[in-house]
Amino acid sequence: MSIPKIDIFRDDSLATLLGFGARPLGGSSNPIEIEVWNDKPTTITNESVGTGDGSNPTFGLAHGNLYASASLTVKVAGVTKTETTQYTVNHTTGVITFLPGHIPTAGQAVTASYSYGTGAGTASDVYLLARRRETFISSGSAAFTLSVIPSMVYEVMVNDVLTDDYTISDNVVTLGSAPDSGSVVLVIYEDESCALQMIQVKSSGVTDPFFQSPVDDAETAYIGIGGHEDVSGEAVGTGDDATVIFALDNPCIIEGSLEVQVDGSTVTNYTLDPIRGEIEFDAAPGDTLEITASYSRYKIHRIGAIPAACARKVQTRGHAATTATQGTAEASLEVWAV
Numbered sequence: 001m002s003i004p005k006i007d008i009f010r011d012d013s014l015a016t017l018l019g020f021g022a023r024p025l026g027g028s029s030n031p032i033e034i035e036v037w038n039d040k041p042t043t044i045t046n047e048s049v050g051t052g053d054g055s056n057p058t059f060g061l062a063h064g065n066l067y068a069s070a071s072l073t074v075k076v077a078g079v080t081k082t083e084t085t086q087y088t089v090n091h092t093t094g095v096i097t098f099l100p101g102h103i104p105t106a107g108q109a110v111t112a113s114y115s116y117g118t119g120a121g122t123a124s125d126v127y128l129l130a131r132r133r134e135t136f137i138s139s140g141s142a143a144f145t146l147s148v149i150p151s152m153v154y155e156v157m158v159n160d161v162l163t164d165d166y167t168i169s170d171n172v173v174t175l176g177s178a179p180d181s182g183s184v185v186l187v188i189y190e191d192e193s194c195a196l197q198m199i200q201v202k203s204s205g206v207t208d209p210f211f212q213s214p215v216d217d218a219e220t221a222y223i224g225i226g227g228h229e230d231v232s233g234e235a236v237g238t239g240d241d242a243t244v245i246f247a248l249d250n251p252c253i254i255e256g257s258l259e260v261q262v263d264g265s266t267v268t269n270y271t272l273d274p275i276r277g278e279i280e281f282d283a284a285p286g287d288t289l290e291i292t293a294s295y296s297r298y299k300i301h302r303i304g305a306i307p308a309a310c311a312r313k314v315q316t317r318g319h320a321a322t323t324a325t326q327g328t329a330e331a332s333l334e335v336w337a338v
Contacts, residue, residue: 002121004306005039006337026322028200028222031315035207036335038306039120041067045113049096052076052104061094063116067309069210070115077108092119115210115309123306123337125276127252128314129298130199130226130331136185142178146171148326150189152228152296154254157186164256190227193329196321197224201333203303207311217304222317225301226331228254232294236260239285248277250297252336257296263289275338306337 008015015034042063049059066072068091074081076098081087086102089095096112104110131154136144149171156166158179165176173187193199200222206214229250237246239262253274260267262285269282277297285291303312316333 002119004123004308004337005118005120006123006126006306006335007037007040008333008335009035009037009040009311027320029318031317033204033313033315034333035311035313036126036303036306037207037311038123038337039117039308040311041070041115041117041209041309043070043113043115046075046111047113049074049110049112052106052108052110054103054105057098057100057103059096059098059110061096061112061114061116063114064090064092064094065117065119066091066094067115067117067210069212069309071113073113075111076102076104117308120308122308125251126303126306126312126335126337127275127298127300128201128225128303129252129300129334129336130194130197131188131298131334132191132194132331134187134189136187138179138181138183138185140178140181142175144173144175144185144187146173146187146189147330148191150191151195152190152254153187154190155186155188157188159183160186162255191331192321192324192326193331194226196324197226197299198319198321198324198329199226199316199331199333200224200319201301201314201316203312204315205313206304207313210309212307212310214307214310215304217312222315222319223301224319225299225333227299228296229299230294230296234293234295236279236291236293239287239289239291241287242284244281244284246279246281246291248279248293248295248297251275251277251302252298252300253277254296254298259294261292262286273338275336300336 087096087098134146153168156163167174202219202222203217205218206216234249255274258272270279272279306312
């Protein structure tokens with residue numbers, strides 16, 4: 001199964017920073033609309049594909065993974081040709097094959113206009129969440145000081161490798177050993193901008209350039225995202241000696257927080273899909289054995305599925321909670337999708 005390729009765009013450019021400005025406690029900012037794209041298409045116009053010699057029927061485009069729902073125009077000596085009657089195209093490889101009687105003759109230029117992607121699949125489950133992120137460049141110390149005291153640290157990564165070898169004291173994260181100088185240390189955590197859900201979102205339409213007709217799930221009310229919820233002793237299911245995959249009641253599980261018990265005993269012979277919230281056991285739990293789980297999950301908002309080459313529009317705004325104490329809210333909007 002092809003995985004989706006998700007990017008956040010604003011005004012047709014990758015969105016990196018959304019600033020909502022100052023607001024009084026209890027106030028909300030004006031909205032900013034973004035687009036959550038799945039495999040945003042790139043369009044090529046009049047690509048020079050090659051020159052005919054009267055015998056070669058195949059010509060390769062510079063890119064594969066053509067969108068079948070997008071327009072494809074192939075010209076020989078400036079004359080548009082008809083797909084299936086004069087040529088065929090492999091949308092995966094980008095190879096055009098002219099049929100007998102239509103092979104370009106010597107000196108005829110072959111050009112093509114088309115749209116392509118990366119071959120991503122549909123994003124069926126799409127979630128919006130908010131986490132705060134701080135990045136440090138190591139100078140040889142094991143200690144890294146966050147801007148605020150976190151209510152929870154979600155992840156610590158050193159050079160893109162997840163580690164659980166750290167301790168937290170107030171707003172200082174101390175690794176078990178000092179990373180090499182120049183190493184990149186990323187700390188993803190929860191502060192009050194997350195816990196008080198100072199980012200609010202609502203789905204606001206679709207962008208569908210190739211007329212695939214995804215359902216428009218535009219919403220009228222804003223929904224806060226951010227923070228977490230602890231779940232204890234959830235009844236997940238009952239073993240039957242055959243089933244190995246069981247779904248938790250919630251998606252977007254905080255990794256490292258899950259404890260699974262089978263027949264009252266803690267087990268570790270499983271893998272977790274943290275986005276879907278699914279447990280897959282290495283071997284099926286025995287017949288009639290009760291399966292329970294305790295975990296923490298992100299407070300998220302789900303939006304509609306996004307086919308490749310489509311986008312969901314999302315309006316987002318900042319909201320200054322009446323109980324906020326931080327002078328600045330710096331949570332990051334994230335999209336998780338499978």
